[in-house]
Amino acid sequence: MKAMCIDENRNFVWKDVEDPVCHGEFNVKINVETVDGFSGHSDRKQLMRFISSLEPRPSKIIIGHGEERKCTDLASSIYQKYRIDTKAPMNLETIRLR
Numbered sequence: 001m002k003a004m005c006i007d008e009n010r011n012f013v014w015k016d017v018e019d020p021v022c023h024g025e026f027n028v029k030i031n032v033e034t035v036d037g038f039s040g041h042s043d044r045k046q047l048m049r050f051i052s053s054l055e056p057r058p059s060k061i062i063i064g065h066g067e068e069r070k071c072t073d074l075a076s077s078i079y080q081k082y083r084i085d086t087k088a089p090m091n092l093e094t095i096r097l098r
Contacts, residue, residue: 040065044074051078062095063088 037050051061061084063071071088078086089095 044070044077047074048077048081051082051084057082058084060085060087062086 037053039046042050061075061078063075063086065071066074068088068090075086075088078084087095
């Protein structure tokens with residue numbers, strides 16, 4: 001089993017749980033998926049188009065990068081148009097993923 005750990009340079013890395021070099025180890029139950037179809041530099045229109053193309057439609061979207069006002073505006077627009085539960089957390093805000 002793999003665990004996400006903090007290495008000696010304080011970077012997150014995947015390591016075997018048995019690895020003794022793993023500082024502050026903790027287990028993470030997560031699937032990592034690659035998302036094709038948009039760039040990290042996509043604008044609002046491209047993001048909205050991308051969301052409309054998702055099949056199946058997600059039950060929740062978390063906006064995790066950008067200016068606070070623009071993130072909350074995008075989250076609001078996604079909810080209004082697609083009725084998808086959408087969050088735009090504040091800096092350092094914790095969100096439970098379930």
